[in-house]
Amino acid sequence: KRAIEDLEVLKFSLFLVGSLLNVGEIRCRSTSFNRRALNAESPRVLNVSSPKALNVLSAKPLCFTSSRVYHRLGWVSRLFPVLILIGALISFIILLHGGYIYVLPSLSQAFYGHGVLKFNDSSNVCDIFDGSWVIDDDYPFYNASDCPFAEQGFNCLGNGRKDRDYLKWRWKPKNCDIPRFNVHNVLEMLRDKRIVFVGDSMSRTQWESLICLLMTGVEDKKSVYEVNGNKITKRIRFLGVRFTSFNFTIEFFRSVFLVQHGWMPRHAPKRVRSTLKLDKLDDVSNEWINADVLIFNTGQWWVPGKLFETGCYFQVGNSVKLGMSIPAGFKMALGTWASWVENTIDTNRTLVFFRTFEPSHWSEKSRRFCNVTQNPLLETEGRDRSIFSETIFEVIKNMTVPITVLQVTSMSAFRRDAHVGGWSDNPMVPDCSHWCLPGLPDIWNEIFLSYLLANYGLPAVNGKQCEFILFLISLLQLLSFVIYAVHSLICMFQPECKHLRGLMT
Structure with missing residues (x-):
């Protein structure tokens, strides 16, 4: 200026x-x-x-x-x-160079699908989730110690992890490229919008990752704050971070099952301490309705240790289903969610995403031993398939409204190296379920944002590009006066x- x-x-x-x-x-x-x-x-x-x-x-x-x-x-x-x-x-030469650096990318993105996918062959067929992990020294995009919204328990470097190789991996689809993360374009794209994550702690990790990514493009860090002044913790059901300069919020609602969790009904057997009401969506679901973007996930809590072993069983209507299996209960709960979306959400306004199950890498079923490797696995060891992910696809396939599935199961199955392991805020308890930040959730968000760019499109010209173009115009005018x-x-x-x-x- x-x-x-x-x-x-x-x-x-x-x-x-x-x-x-x-x-x-x-x-x-x-x-x-x-x-x-x-x-x-x-x-x-x-x-x-x-x-x-x-x-x-x-x-x-x-x-x-x-x-x-x-x-x-x-x-x-x-x-x-x-x-x-x-x-x-x-x-x-100045115009050509400036145009190549600043203008041409925006023009090419405008004419070729906003740069969401760049095809590498003539087939024009791309499964963005079919690919491999490649080294990229441009990663990571942020330091968790500098991001006030990253939980200390996920900050592996801050908690003493010495190797940094796990930070340098980028997901490369076979027949196309995921667009490079451009924080200024994303901030402009999200202006005046409301983004809502709903799910378990994995959803909260992705929520934290997105906020930390976007904060790298905000000059006044104090203009980004939690709306209720809360500290980021797993004990709070609602967290919302507002980006004042761009007038948008990114919110998280803790709903680990998506359906209602209630106390023991009358006349239930003594072993029943609580129930999951599979035919009723979570009681905070009304708070999700007016979002511009909804991202759901569930799966980590659908295990015997979180359900039957704690006395939690399934309930439909007034009937407790003691013999219902977890996969059957999961499918019924997803059916309730699907009906709610179809009947409640205006998909002409709201984009709906569902992220699939994220595999863990425990050394054995007791979840006491966690062997974090230095590099990704060469084989998925069978973790690329999940009954929960398959059920998600089956339910969404029969829905009457558009839902985008973020199929992260197979790509995450290689990343034994990206878990928290013994570098949490409680090193005595190993963790091969959650992920380090920065790390794998950043890649999920890059894919998520590429879909958003396809729907919303890039801003025509961002502020820095506009200033540069004005400078070029003034330079040409100066030349004419000379x-x-x-x-x-x-x-x-x-x-x-x-x-x-x-x-x-």
């Missing part, structure tokens, strides 16, 4: 110089004309000592039209087209400059 202001001052100064030189040129021509007229009227040679001769020869302003000055300045006239050519080439000033100067010294008119045009 200061550069543009300086250019404006310089342009105005050059304009004044050119105008003054033009005035001088006109007066010089007027004097020359008067002299020629006087010579025509009196062809005799004047005596320079006469007062009349002195009046003619001392006309003002002084004009350098003598033959000696003319020949001395002739080289300027000859070099002027060369100077114009050099200036034009420099301007063209040419104008130089032209006026040469024409002052050399009135016969008609051959320059075409170049000026």
